[in-house]
Amino acid sequence: MPTALVTDDSPTIRNMISFTLRAIGVTSIEATDGQDALNKLEQGNNIDLLIVDLNMPKINGLELISLLRKNIKFKKLPIIMVTTETDKKKGLSTGANDYLIKPFKPQELQTIVKNYIS
Numbered sequence: 001m002p003t004a005l006v007t008d009d010s011p012t013i014r015n016m017i018s019f020t021l022r023a024i025g026v027t028s029i030e031a032t033d034g035q036d037a038l039n040k041l042e043q044g045n046n047i048d049l050l051i052v053d054l055n056m057p058k059i060n061g062l063e064l065i066s067l068l069r070k071n072i073k074f075k076k077l078p079i080i081m082v083t084t085e086t087d088k089k090k091g092l093s094t095g096a097n098d099y100l101i102k103p104f105k106p107q108e109l110q111t112i113v114k115n116y117i118s
Contacts, residue, residue: 003048051081052064
């Protein structure tokens with residue numbers, strides 16, 4: 001079963017994303033901010049996909065994406081950012097593979113995730 005790391009400082013959004021992923025057979029691990037996500041990735045969890053909010057405390061989503069793209073171990077990890085229309089370009093130029101504009105429908109998330117997880 002594929003696993004996604006869901007990174008958002010909002011427990012409500014993390015829960016909604018995790019619930020939506022379970023409906024298509026994707027397990028999720030949740031992280032509360034960029035530092036927490038980095039720790040979970042470095043612990044060797046078998047993560048197939050990262051879903052990351054851009055606006056978070058400690059390490060924000062852009063910083064997290066940038067750090068991961070500089071690390072050979074995570075260079076090819078698919079990253080979907082959850083953002084606003086205005087931050088979309090920044091996230092893609094930093095190294096995200098795809099994006100969802102808030103607010104989004106669960107079906108949109110499922111469609112994008114299916115493109116990266118087989």
